[in-house]
Amino acid sequence: MSLVVTPLELPERWDEPGPRGDAFRAFHAHAERSNAMRFGPDVVARSPEERLASLQPSLAEACRAFVAHRDGQLVGALKVYTPLLESTDVAEIVISAEPDLPDAEVLDLVEELTTHGEQVAAGLGRGDFRGGSLAAASGAVTAATGFGGVDPDHPEVAPLVARGYVLEQVYRISMVDLAALPDLDERLAAARAGAPGYDVVAWAGETPAPHRAGMCRLKEQMAADAPGGGVLFEPEVWDDARLADFEASAASGGRTIRTVAAVEGATGELVGFTSAFVGTSTVVNQQDTVVAGAHRGHGLGALMKLANLAELREHHPNHTRVVTWNAEENRPMLAVNEATGFVTVVHDGVWKRRSVS
Ligand SMILES: CC(C)(COP(=O)(O)OP(=O)(O)OC[C@H]1O[C@@H](n2cnc3c(N)ncnc32)[C@H](O)[C@@H]1OP(=O)(O)O)[C@@H](O)C(=O)NCCC(=O)NCCS
Structure with missing residues (x-):
């Protein structure tokens, strides 16, 4: 039929x-x-x-x-x-x-x-x-x-x-299991020590007012710089209304967005962030991760990923695993994830x- x-x-x-x-x-x-x-x-x-x-x-x-x-x-x-x-x-x-x-x-x-x-x-x-x-x-x-x-x-x-x-x-x-990272605190301390000019900040829900303009610029950079192969999307333009709408829809249905960001100590500028979407499943979905171009290669990607796992362990103790999607050609991001402990589940x-x- x-x-x-x-x-x-x-x-x-x-x-x-x-x-x-x-x-x-x-x-x-x-x-x-x-x-x-x-x-x-x-x-x-x-x-x-x-x-x-x-x-x-x-x-x-x-x-x-x-x-x-x-x-x-x-x-x-x-x-x-x-x-x-x-x-x-x-x-x-x-x-x-x-x-x-x-x-x-x-x-x-x-x-x-x-x-x-x-x-x-x-x-x-x-x-x-x-x-x-x-x-x-x-x-x-x-x-x-x-x-x-x-x-x-x-x-x-x-x-x-x-x-x-x-x-x-x-x-x-790929996915990481927090139970497989008994040395998370030591690794996070080492990552902090390796990025002396930067501070890590974290929040749940909406981006705090002082960081909203910086977050809009990083969202644009994420869209522009994440490898898109032949399926590139056009450059994105973010303003506060778009950020607010994104945050509202990401939180709808009872989910929480938990964000870890890197701030340059000398300027107070937001120079990177990673977002984790915490829902009903015990597996958290980690989406955007980006570091502003001028600040790459200083260990901030690795620092933010480790800090994010520590945040999840503290605030969502029942959410014990984190899954993430990365282009197979994105060596810098995969290098960070592999070093963190992410293991391949499947490919799309x-x-x-x-x-x-
Ligand atoms: C991926 C990204 C967040 C990494 O940030 P970062 O602060 O530079 O990360 P780190 O300094 O912690 O580590 C970068 C790792 O990538 C490696 N790397 C950097 N550039 C590289 C390159 N061109 N080719 C291969 N490896 C590279 C570094 O050597 C390091 O690995 P190592 O620790 O084994 O030496 C950053 O490159 C970025 O914002 N990229 C654009 C956005 C993006 O692709 N996001 C992910 C989408 S899923």
């Missing part, structure tokens, strides 16, 4: 009674099963509140979600993300399959949902399509960056290759196809 793809209409609340709530809860349960299979239990687990919040539009991005049924069974889902402030030609097409689906059915699902995602994207005036798949540290098809690869026959990959997508970049997903491929119309 053919695949039936239906837009997901978001309920007011995750536990709303009735068909909208039921459809959302089925979508959420599917997302949890699919993520647990791909990343391992808990690694990217979310509560239903967090998931509903993550689907709401922000100032910078909108998300449209769809569910796919075959013979009345939910077999997969599709999300189409569209940046709203920059890169307004881009659409990210994210597909998930039920864990127990046979390979041939995964292949058909990815094929059909990619077609559906491209149609949705084109309808929104987007022509720069981004896709995703499982990847590896190396494979028969190497990413355009030269780092990481894929098996072209994999059921998530074959449909993308067939329709002309190019594997632009491979991301390494980032694909691109320009629409011909």
